[in-house]
Amino acid sequence: MTAPRTRHAIVAATATALTLSACGADGSGDGGQEVTLWMYPVIADQAASKEFWDTAEADFEKANPDVDLAIELQTFDKRDAQISAALAAGSGPDLVLITPDQAATYHAIGGLLPVDDAVADIRDAFYPAALDSATIEDELFGVPIFQNVFTTAYNTAIFEDAGLALPRTWDDLRAAAPELAKEGIAVMDYAGSPEQTLNLSFYPFLWQAGGHVFTDDGADVAFDSPEGAEALQLLVDLQQEGALPPDAATDGPAVEGAPIARGEAAMRATTSLTEYGQLQAAVGDDSAALGQPLTGAEQVTYGNAGLLSLTSINDESNRQAAYDVLAFMSTPDFQESLNAAAGNLPTRTDVAVDDSDPAVASMAEALELAYPGEPSPASRQVMAALAPKIQAALRGDMSAEEALAAAAEESRQILANTQP
Structure with missing residues (x-):
């Protein structure tokens, strides 16, 4: 790990290093060029985010005086609709920060351009999985600039007070659930609201059961399988035992104010580094701990790369x-510098991880078990069909099998309407 530097110094050093490679040996650009970049909240603190991206914009322009870079900070609210409308109108950004499943969606409608040439000389520096998440039909449709990974977080004091070991497997989870329920504590927090992407709620359990959202060729859904039923039944059983919060079907993704932060739930299966900091603030450093992803038939979690993609507007x-x-x-x-400010992990093998921080070390270890999801042009629509059916099962309105079958029927119609 290199010696600590200020964020401005790091970005300035980056700009200096790129003066020759990005602008040519004489520092000249092509003249009068403008590039607009839509950046979404990577850095949770709004003031820190603005400072970071203002600095990045200024230092890029210093190294590239003939290019006017405009980094426009956006919000996650209605992001898909915003980007889709911009692509349709041809009036949006040249570059946009998206996820791999969004890349599949926008590629399918001709909204993205390949970026292989932009990283041709440094391609070997990236983790292969990071590039794979942005590769469609053997072309790269986004440069991965950071990686997220989500792993298990615990309120260790709750388990210690109950005389229980921290659950590492589904069997451990099932065993601890009734013991904590006797004390009125849910063994696990769960965010069932449609605000929460299924990549961070149901899908990790589906993958841990050995199931998949789509078939290998992407032509059909596969979550209505025995593995899917097993994953959803686990959640339904926990809900019925009082081992999930009463409002798990509608709880949102925020950690602050959530049952785990209030001491009403003992663990959360998918937690980011930023969220873990919020948990520490809520329950105290001595009571918060990170572990590795839960193990069912398989040990897996969700982790994805943030892709900076070139739109067809460029x-x-x-x-x-x-x-x-x-x-x-x-x-x-x-x-x-970005990872230090945002609490993310690198996409390049030559960027060091500060594993002196136990939380960062846990996240880096979990990265080896991270699955980037199952990108599909229909992935968001399928999520929208499946999420309310999972809610219905958690409320007891449908069985696990009925919920998945109903969602699969709706999803197959979606696929029929979106496939060429």
């Missing part, structure tokens, strides 16, 4: 300027 005359921005935000120094 004009060929501005293409090199957009490539220069992608190169700038792909360097080791820039990744190091």
Whole structure:
């Protein structure tokens, strides 16, 4: 790990390093080029986020004086609708931060351009899985600039007071559930609201059961399988035993104010590094701990790369300027500074992880078990069909099998309408 540096110093060093590679040996660009980048909340603190991206924009322009970079900070609210409308109107950004499943969706409608040329000289520096998450039909449709991973978080005091070991497997979870329920404590927090992506609620349990959302060819859904039923039945059983919070079907994703933060739930199966910090603030450093992903038939969690993608709005005359921005935000120094500010992990093998921090070390270890999901042009629509059926099962309105069968029927219609 390199010696600590200020965020501004790191970004400035990045800009200096890119002066020759991004602008040419004489520092000149193509002249009068403009690049607009839509950035979504990577850094949770709004003030810190604005400071970071203002600095990045200024330092890029210092190294590339003939390119006007505009980094426009957006919100997650209605992100898909916002990006889709911009692509349809041809008036949105040149570059946009998206997820792998969004890349599959926007690629399917011709909204993205390949970016292989932007990273041709540094491709071998990336983790293969990070590049795979952005590769569609053998072309790269996004440069991975950071990785997220989510793992298990515990309120250890609750387990210690009950004389229980921390659950590491589904069997451990089932064994601890009735013991904590006697004390009026849910063994596990669960965010069943549609606000929460299924990648962070139901899907990890589906994958841990050995199931999948889609078939290998993406032509059909596969969650209405014995493995899918086993995963949903686990959650239904826990809900019926009082081992999930009473409002698990509608609880939102926030940690602050959630049952686990109030001491009413003992663990959460998918937690980011930022969320873990919020948990520490709520229950105290001595009572918070991170573990590895739960193990069912398999041990797996969700983790995805943040992709900086080039949209079809970008004009060929501005293409090199957009490539220069992608190169700038792909360097080791820039990744190091962004990860330090955002609590993410690198997508490059030559960017060190500060494993002196136990939480960061746990996240880095969990990265080996991270699955980037199952990108599909219909993934968001399938989520929208499946989420309310899972809610219905948790409320007791449908059995696990009925819920999955109903969602699968609706999803197959979605696939029939979206496939060429």
